[in-house]
Amino acid sequence: MEIIEEIPRLIREGKKKLEHILNSSELKFHHELILGYNKLQNHGSINRLYKIDNIYAMKDLLDNGYSSKIDLIYIDPPFFTMADYYHRIEVLGKDGKEVIEYKAYSDIWKNGLIEYLDMVTIRLYLMKELLSDIGSIYVHVDYRTVHYIKIIMDCIFGRENFLNEVIWAYKSGGTSSKYYSRKHDNILVYTKTDKYIFNPQKEKSYNRDFKPYRFKGIKEYEDKLGWYTLVNLKDVWNINMVGRTSKExxxxxxxxxxxxxxxxILSSSNENSIVADFFAGSGTTAIVAERHNRRWICSDIGNASILTIRKRLASESKNAYELLNDKSNEGDIKLNLDLDVKVDNNNKIIDINLNRYDLDLNSIKFKKGQKDILKKIQKENSLRLVDYIGIGYIDKYNKLIIKEERYRSFNNLIIDRCIRVPIYQESRKSMCIKCIDIFGNELLQTL
Ligand SMILES: C[S@@+](CC[C@H](N)C(=O)[O-])C[C@H]1O[C@@H](n2cnc3c(N)ncnc32)[C@H](O)[C@@H]1O
Structure with missing residues (x-):
């Protein structure tokens, strides 16, 4: 059957599934991980990151009063590329840097495009429930699916609420001699109603021949290239991809x-708006929302994603906490962090010395040849496999309040072996250390 003939069925079934999800108590959030970030100095906002399939994250939000509360949703779901995506990390071995890649997420759909569209449809229905009456949704896809997604969006959000198709054009990627090189993504923009937040942003528009026009009443500016005016943003955006040499x-x-x-975010939300991204990846939405004083909610299912976001946020936002549950320390993989703790009660400080990190590398799937490299590094210095250390305490609500963070970055591939922290008076008996390895395996130990 043609894909287009299947779309009415996807829409009908999506609607039924939505009703089921809204009314179901079985589908309650089975708590995997929620990270919160309190921006106390600002509006006391609570930002959160769910590690779970976004259906559960959205259900949790709907059950907790977030219906029609989100002003902006941006999603960048898998694009139906039929490929696996890898997270690339550098680890320092005795002989220098080694590059390790492990699967971040899969974009392979065994049952084809219908399975993919079905996945997207039900989630779009849930997003509509969460979107506020002055809200907008940006759906970032590409040439493979944009035309089908446009029809699905028309059915769910209404054709009259279609605002723009933004073309994001870039230079990176390969070329072809068999077809025009594919150098753009498509971002479909819909609003919930005809009253929506829109703050026009400006861009440079260079004058012909880069010379001044000197028209009356029109402000002109000059830069290295020449003379230009400022105009409202158009719907074709030339922005470089995050390339190999990019700082971010x-x-x-x-x-x-x-x-x-x-x-x-600047165009379609205001300060204090809630901005959400349910396919968060490396957390770009959360980072930008944080920088521009928006509240944010993100979710992703992948270890690599959550670890990346946690580290990116550590340098942007303080006051992280984690909601703990009985399963917080239960993984499939056996882990152990061997450490010594010295308490200096007079000066109210603790010295933590990390000795060794144990992880069973046989339980992780790697690209060919990489396990041997890692085994060698593990033997030489097992702490090189540790990516993040968080130190804090557990409060009376079973929240892990993270006070100190140490993590590896592109420029610094080693975590300090010795960490000195103050004794947190709030809860000295429940001081904890959170250790996350480069694969995103998490461990929580009492100090
Ligand atoms: C294209 S990436 C997003 C990249 C992101 N915009 C960024 O700037 O890094 C898509 C993400 O969706 C996540 N994902 C796929 N299916 C999901 C689901 N059902 N629930 C939550 N996250 C999902 C993947 O793990 C992946 O990180």
């Missing part, structure tokens, strides 16, 4: 540039 690169395969999200 974090190694996540499908990371989007902050300047792309900046345009979207």
């Amino acid at each position: 690169r974090v190694g996540y395969g499908t990371q989007k540039p902050t300047s792309l999200l900046e345009r979207i």
Whole structure:
């Protein structure tokens, strides 16, 4: 059957599934991980990152009063590329840097395009429930699916609420001699109603021949290229991809540039608005929202994504906490962090010395040849496999309040072995250390 003939069925079934999800108590959030970030100095806002399939994250939000509360949703779901995506990390071995890649997420759909569209449809229905009456949704896809998604969006959000198709054009990627090189993505913009937030942003428009026009009443500016005026943003955006040499690169395969999200967030939300991204990846939306004083909610299912976001946020936002549950320390993989703790009660400080990190590398799937490299590094210095250390305490609500963070970055591949922290008076008995390895395996130990 033709794909187009299947779309009415997807829409009908999506609607039924929505009713089921809204009314179901079985589908309650089975808590995997929620990270919160309190921006106390600002509006006391609570920002959160869910590690779970976004259906559960959205259900949790709807059950907790977020219906029609989100002013801007940006999603950048898998594009139906039929490929796996890898997270690229550098680890320091005895002989220098080694590059390790492991699967971040899969964009392979065994049952084809219908399975993919079905996945997207039900989630779009849920997003509509969360979107406020002055809200907008940006759906970032590409030539493979945009025409089908446009029809699905028309059915769910209404053709009259279609605002724009933004073309994001870039130079990176390969070329072909068999067809025109594919150098753009498509971002469909819909609103919930005809009253929506829109703050026009400006861009440079260079004068012909880069010379001044000197028209009366029109302000002109000059830069290295020549003379220009400022005009309202058009719907074709030329923004560079996050390339190999880009400063903001974090190694996540499908990371989007902050300047792309900046345009979207500044145009379609206000300070204090809630901005959401349910396919968060490396967390670009959260980072930009944080920088521009928006509240944010993100979700992703992948270890690599959550770890990347956690580290990116550590340098942007303080006051992180984690909602703990009985399963917070239960993974499939056996882990152990061997450490010594020295308490100096007079000076109210603790010295933590990390000795060894144990992880069973046989339980992780790697690209060919990489396990041996890692085994060698593990033997030489197992702490090189640790990516993040958080130190804090557990409060009376079973929240892990993270006070100190140490993490590896592109420029610094080693975590300090010795960490000195103050004794947190709030809860000295429940001081904890959170350790996350480069694969995103998490461990929580009492100090
Ligand atoms: C294209 S990436 C997003 C990249 C992101 N915009 C950035 O700037 O890094 C898509 C993400 O969707 C996540 N994902 C796929 N299916 C999901 C689901 N059902 N629930 C939550 N996240 C999902 C993947 O793990 C992946 O990180």
